[in-house]
Amino acid sequence: MKDLSLRVEKVAAPLRQQVFERLRDAITSCRFLPGQRLIERELCELLGVSRTSVREALRQLESEGLITSVPHRGPIVATVSLEEAESIYEVRAVLEALAGRLFAERANTAQRRELDAAFEQIKIDFKRSDAQSRLSAKTHFYAILMDGSGNEILMGQLKAIQGRITLLRATSLSSPGRSQKTLKELERIMAAIDARDGNAAWKACLDHVRSAAAVAKHILAERDRSAAAAERKRKVGA
CATH class of the missing domain: 1.10.10.10 (Winged helix-like DNA-binding domain superfamily/Winged helix DNA-binding domain)
Known part of the structure; x- marks a missing residue:
């Protein structure tokens, strides 16, 4: 090679x-x-x-x-099934919403500056065609959010499903137009955090994950339909 x-x-x-x-x-x-x-x-x-x-x-x-x-x-x-994706997004939505609330209420000045810098990097990387840069920037943003939540149990629960979250995040970000919508959703999260409004941060994070879930599940459903159609065609031709 x-x-x-x-x-x-x-x-x-x-x-x-x-x-x-x-x-x-x-x-x-x-x-x-x-x-x-x-x-x-x-x-x-x-x-x-x-x-x-x-x-x-x-x-x-x-x-x-x-x-x-x-x-x-x-x-x-690994292949993430549609059913597994639904379960992961249900758990992820609650955990990340809690992380957003705790960060808004607990994060210190240094952590807030670090999150601001990570968001600015997302804005830069989302203008590029490199999917891996966009994914890495988003993953880094959430790592800072988790750390600033100050809750070790929360971080441990998210870490347990982090690999599959990353696969699904890559799936949703591959959808045309999703990156721009993601930026708007993250801006809403950042505004709530800047205002130290835990409830608003919870809602913004929850809505963001649910929006990503809808996109990813649509892509996975289309994948399953295509696979089923190909299998039917194969059986007919056999």
Whole structure:
């Protein structure tokens, strides 16, 4: 393989973390597609690292719900079903709404400035065609929001489903026009936080997640319909 874009550079960050981040980005950007088998030997060649490093990263990806291990096939990229997406969005809406409320009420000056900077970066990255930059900026924004909530239990609950949230976030942001609507929804969240209005922040976060959910579920439903139609066509031609 001559594609060197996934190769890990020799920098200070732990090698395992670098490998994990490269593979996670490849999955969330759909370079590795849902259901695709991940072969360790090929990943070692793509990344330029040992099989041990790849295996450690794969275990971390599995713990975050980004891949699943299938008997006799090995690891494959996870597929989020429509039913699972509905459940995830129900939980995410409540948790992120609570995070917004707590941040508005508890965050200190430094955390508020950090969130402001993250939102400004979102505005910049959302003007680019690079889907991974938009996704990374949005993920960073929410990491700051969670930290500023000051609630470790809340952060732990969100971390447990973070991998699948990232997959769904990538799905919703892929919809034409969604980025601009997202910016308007985030502006509403920021206004509530700036006003230190916990109730308004709760409502703005809740509405934002529900809006994203509607887009993602529509895309997943269309995917399922297309797959069903293709399967019917295959059976007719068999």
